[in-house]
Amino acid sequence: MSSPIEVLIFGAGAVGAFYGSRLAQAPNVKVSCVCRSNYKAVASNGFSVSSPQYGDYKWKPTRVFANPKEAEASGVKWEYIVVSTKALPDVSDDSKQLEGLVHDKTAVVLIQNGLGVEDAYAKRFPSASILSAVTVVSAAQEQHGEIKHNRWTRINIGPYLPDSASLNSSDAEQRNNKFAQLLQQGGVKDAEAYTHAKLQLVRWHKLAINASMNPSSVLSNGSTNAEMAKDDELSRHLAGVMAEILTTAPKIIGHDFPPEFASADKLLASTRKNTSGSRPSMWLDWEAGKKMELEVILGNPIRIAREKGYEMPRLQTLYALLKMAQTNRDKQQAKAKL
Ligand SMILES: NC(=O)c1ccc[n+]([C@@H]2O[C@H](COP(=O)([O-])OP(=O)(O)OC[C@H]3O[C@@H](n4cnc5c(N)ncnc54)[C@H](OP(=O)(O)O)[C@@H]3O)[C@@H](O)[C@H]2O)c1
Secondary structure (H helix, E strand, O other), X not given: OOOOEEEEEEOOOHHHXXXXXXXXXXXXEEEEEEOOOOHHHHHHHOEEEEEOOOEEEEEOXXXXXXXXXXXXXXXXXXXXXXXXXXXXXXXXXXXXXXXXOOOOOOEEEEEOOOOOOOHHHHHHOOOOXXXXXXXXXXXXXXXXXXXXXXXXXXXXXXXXXXXXXOOOHHHHHXXXXXXXXXXXXXXXXXXXXXXXXXXXXXXXXXXXXXXXXXXXXXXXXXXXXXXXXXXXXXXXXXXXXXXXXHHHHHHHHXXXXXXXXXXXXXXXXXXXXOOOOOOOHHXXXXXXXXXXXXXXXXXXXXXXXXXXXXXXXXXHHHHHHHHHHHHHHHHHHHHHHO
């Protein structure tokens, strides 16, 4: 048998541990993790995953590291490094953490929401392949090491090749196809490999959901997705934000959305039917006093559009208000600690 495919998960929370546990089911794949606050629990007991689709199972990663330096010291040549931290470029540049782990045969796979998450990795590791992944999944780490998969497994992956003359594009495409195949072999049947352009359209399309629902839930004091979509004024607002994104993105990318991508009306209609009572992750972060993914979900799209000469006033309003709300909350938290 050929040598195993070594995969490292950096940021083994809800999404990282869930997809790590699926990749580990593919033949000849070894999956290791860099953990942080869940290190002790995972090093002792591995992960417990509960899923309506895959049942309840235990997953022990091949190796569990307390930090990236330990992963480097292991001497393993990682074929894939999956980054599934929250994307918080205003807090830390996580690409720096991977120095010493990435070599020219490594593919860095970013499974994160938002736009512009790839840039720091592409700049820091110009000879590695950068793969960009968007997932529609609902998962949470309820206790350290306990992953609850609630719904959905859709994941699209595309090579990140913003420069059409990229030197290593065929390596990136090959690694991209193989990664999608490994997920499928791990039971994720709707994992699909896309081109760079199509994947970026998927990022913008997912943004239409995230950039409307997430900030609006925080600004309306914790509304559920369905409550917002059912409220007359709020649903007009959500539709307006979605329309702004869905009309601006094709102008920036130079391609229309394929017809199979849902319209704003369809997205809202399916949200109205969602009876799970779920709230967007930005609300959960806000409620827990944590930093929100504001820059990748609001700030970057606005800046990317502005560079091309387009303004997105609805998004800009949400960004300006929430950024200041977060700054004020952080000041209050810091004062309370004195
Ligand atoms: N959860 C979902 O259903 C879902 C769905 C679609 C997309 N997403 C996106 O997927 C991404 C990951 O979200 P998530 O829900 O999986 O977040 P999460 O549960 O908070 O997991 C992130 C993990 O990364 C770890 N981490 C952060 N910085 C680290 C570092 N320097 N070293 C080691 N570990 C580090 C965190 O550790 P600590 O616990 O110590 O902070 C945490 O375990 C986000 O961009 C999110 O928007 C999530």
